[in-house]
Amino acid sequence: MSTPPRRLRGRRLLSLAVTVAVIAPLAACSGPADDGPVTLTFQTWVPGIDQAVDLFNEQHEDIQVELQTIVSGAEGGYAKMLSDVQAGNPADVAQVGYDQMPTFLLNGALEDITDYVGDDVDVFADWQIGATTFNDRVYGIPQAAGPMGLYYRSDVFAEAGITEAPATWDDFYAAAVAVRATAPDRYIAAFAPNQAAWMEGLAEQAGEPWFQVEGDAWKVAIDNPDTLRMAEYWQRLIDEDLVKVQADLSSEWFADVQAGRIVSWMSGSWADAIIRNNAPETAGAWSVGLMPQWDEANPRSASWSGGSANVVLKGSAHPEQAAEFALWLNSNLDSVSLLTENGAGWPAIADVDAIPSIQSAPEVFEFFGGQDIWDVFAESSDQVARDWQWPPLVDALNASLLDEVGAAVESGTPLTEAYAAVQERMVAEMTAKGISVAD
CATH class of the missing domain: 3.40.190.10 (Periplasmic binding protein-like II)
Structure with a gap:
């Protein structure tokens, strides 16, 4: 059989700090049988x-x-x-x-x-x-x-005077303004309150990780300055009607993508198949770029759900x-x-x-x-960020994000408050499970 070339690479070493009982050890494993595979x-x-x-x-x-x-x-x-x-x-x-x-x-x-x-x-x-x-x-x-990138309608971007993928988040904002001006029902993107993985990807790319191990405890920092900056940015896009608050992968979202009313999608490398299969009539009109950067000198990306x-x-x-x-x-x-x-x-x-x-x-x-x-x-x-670490109880994290961010966009509450609420909920959830959380 063929084997790939071996490349020696350093790797991030993670810790898992927990103080709860785990499933009892099972019986010793038996070895392979001598009389067959x-x-x-x-x-x-x-x-x-x-x-x-x-x-x-x-x-x-x-x-x-x-x-x-x-x-x-x-x-x-x-x-x-x-x-x-x-x-x-x-x-x-x-x-x-x-x-x-x-x-x-x-x-x-x-x-x-x-x-x-x-x-x-x-x-x-x-x-x-x-x-x-x-x-x-x-x-x-x-x-x-x-790994995430920006899928975008290059024909619509060209119509708006944009010749390449936005390199920075400031560029993305300018592109959002320009795209919005091309048609009354057109938006550069959707803000998707139904996608915890998308929100996590934006936070991962923004900078400071949400979870880290400090000694024997977990540091929880969901409402860190980098995440709050990201939240304020998207809040501005929402407030100025430059993005459409809409569940992605919904029937409405697919219709908007097909009709050129939603003209970009920040998603994973696998998303090309979703676009190709659901908007075949737009063939040839799409391009892909990297995620816009907060700091071009130190580029960061993220991976959808890891x-x-x-x-x-x-x-x-x-x-x-x-x-x-x-x-x-x-x-x-x-x-x-x-x-x-x-x-x-x-x-x-x-x-x-x-x-x-x-x-x-x-x-x-x-x-x-x-x-x-x-x-x-x-x-x-x-x-892709090397310092991002997933926590125990990730299902609770995802549920908290969907609850709090969804409620915020529904009520008009600032997104920064939603992330602060997720912070409180995760600290409470982890503590209740006996997981040590750093002060």
């Missing part, structure tokens, strides 16, 4: 991943993988995984988002696979392997992410073989090319130039006026 179960919802699993099975006589397609984590997949771990009958390998890794660790649901994978993880981009590494121990193999990993669940009877499969799935070039081609997301390996499906995507490039949009997302990936 080890059979692993793999729970995932990633589209088209069966092709990569089939390839693994073809190339490995000693390990065979049975694919179990389940509902996505947010729709109940994570709850099933945690329940299965607690019951003592987990799948061997599972799909877990970077944002959910601390919660799974909090519940004692992940195997430490450091000794099984060794330096082989150096093939991955540092920020992606960093998202699965805690206290210098590896708890998952990164698969893919969604990304996704393959983990070995606690209690797997074959953790070493499970780790071997997860590593192969996400580092073998043939496998990664299949995953990328089928929409798994931006690959976790650092050397994306070696991935065939990244280098050749004529139908994608044609839709975007001949632009190689993967070059943009490769640069965005290089700029």
Whole structure:
């Protein structure tokens, strides 16, 4: 089998400070059987991943993988995984988002696979392997992410006198004014109170992270100055009617995108397929740029919801073989090319130039006026913040964001107050769960 070139890269090492009881240790794992191949179960919802699993099975006589397609984590997949771990009958390998890794660790649901994978993880981009590494121990193999960029209607921008993607947030504001003047019902973008991941991405790119570990406690800083600056910026756009307050991915939003009433979208690298599939009549009229910057001298980007990993669940009877499969799935070039081609997301390996499906995507490039949009997302990936850390109880964070920001735009309350309310709620939630929070 082919193996990707190995690149030694530093990686961000995260800590997990919790003071709650975790699921009781399960019975000792049994070793592989001597009379046949080890059979692993793999729970995932990633589209088209069966092709990569089939390839693994073809190339490995000693390990065979049975694919179990389940509902996505947010729709109940994570709850099933945690329940299965607690019951003592987990799948061997599972799909877990970077944002959910601390919660799974909090519940004692992940195997430490450091000794099984060794330096082989150096093939991955540092920020992606960093998202699965805690206290210098590896708890998952990164698969893919969604580095963010600005999809925009270059034809409408040209009509407004804008010849390139806004480089700064000041440029984006000026573009919003210019676009608004081209038609009475046209906006540069929607402000989407239904998308916690979008709000988190804007905050991640803005600067100071919301969560950090200080000693044995979590520092919670959702209402930090950088986030409040970002909130004030979008508040200005809302107040001046330069963006449309609207749920993205809603039927109304799709209609506005198709009709050229919403002409940009700050989203992940995977969003090209959504635009192409839902607005085919706009082919050739789109371009992609990097996220506008707060500080051009120190460019930062973000990844939509972080990304996704393959983990070995606690209690797997074959953790070493499970780790071997997860590593192969996400580092073998043939496998990664299949995953990328089928929409798994931006690959976790650092050397994306070696991935065939990244280098050749004529139908994608044609839709975007001949632009190689993967070059943009490769640069965005290089700029993703290394200091962003997901907290335990991320579901509570997302719910708080949707509640507070949604209520703020509905009532006209300043967005800064909404983020302050999210801060209070998260401190209370974490404290109630026995998680130590720094003063």
